[in-house]
Amino acid sequence: MQKLHVFELGQAVFAHIPRLAIEPVPVYPRIQGLDWDETINALEAWRNTLPAAYAVHELIRLGDLPGVRWLAGMGADLQAANEAGDGPAVVAIEEGQLGSFLLLLELRVPVESxxxxxxxxxxxxxxxxxEMIIELLRRGANVHAATEDRQETALQFAVRGRHQEAVRILTAHGADPEAATAGDIPGITAIDRARGDAPLLQLLEEARARKRDRLSAGVPLDVQALAGLGINDVGCR
Structure with missing residues (x-):
């Protein structure tokens, strides 16, 4: 596999980016040992010919924060999808790269991407x-957002994965355990999906009780939050 070594003023900004198997195969110039004018010209040509988002995805996967920041400064699209349809922030989530994820948010990737x-x-x-869930919620991510087709929420996805930590954080921030799906799987709530998992079901039933108490007290669903448990107090990995 060919490698790309990028140098700026003789200093390695990042190195060893694998050539990605994506058609059309981009041509990566070797920018090494060039004078200043040649370096600038080569960098400009590289930015204009390379699907830079693919390089961003790879650096995100590797956790190379200086490389990501440098590519962003070169004009890389930080929301462009790879061939799987995922933007760089999703790659950071899937790879568990918290540093990369926080950097993308710092570089103003929208939380509702x-x-x-x-x-x-x-x-x-x-x-x-x-930790990523907490950061998204801190930055205003909509805990009630649902997919267009099945109306599945983040809480539904957490329950499908049997993730107690994610469920605890989301319900602490007002996620609705009674929000039901639609489309080809209509009428299924997070509570329904938790049947058979006693600890998960208990978390959701407690959240339902809190929700109903607060609705009775006139607290709208979109501003509900778990009393006495700030988002900073929720344990996370």
Whole structure:
């Protein structure tokens, strides 16, 4: 497999990016041992010819934060999808790269970005990434957002994965355990999906009781939060 070594003013910004098997195969110039003008010209040509998002995805996977930051400065699209349909933030979630994920949010990747019609919060819930869930919620991610087709929420994805940590965090932030699916699997709630998993079911039933108490007290669903348990107090991996 060919490698790309990129140098800026003689210093390695990042190295050893595998050539990705994506058609059309991009041509990676070797930028090494060039004078300043040649380096700038080569970098500009590289930025204009390389599907830079593919390199971003690879650096995200590797956890190469300086490389990601440098590519962003070169104009790489931090929301572009790879051939699987995933943006860089989803790759960070799937690979468990918290540092890369936080950097993308710092670089203003929207918290409500969609990949394969799912929000980042849904992906984080599906993969049980507690710290990422917390960060998304802190930045205003909609805990009630649902997929267009089946109306599945982040909580539904967490329950499908049997992830107690994600369920605990989401319900602490007001996720509705009674929100039902639609489409080809209508009427299924997170509580329904938790049947047979006693600890998970208990978490959801407690959340349902809190929700109903607060609705009775006139607290709208979209502003409900778990009393006495701030988001900073929820344990995460």
């Amino acid at each position: 969609l990949s394969r019609k799912m929000t980042l919060l849904m992906f984080a819930a599906w993969h049980n990434r507690g």
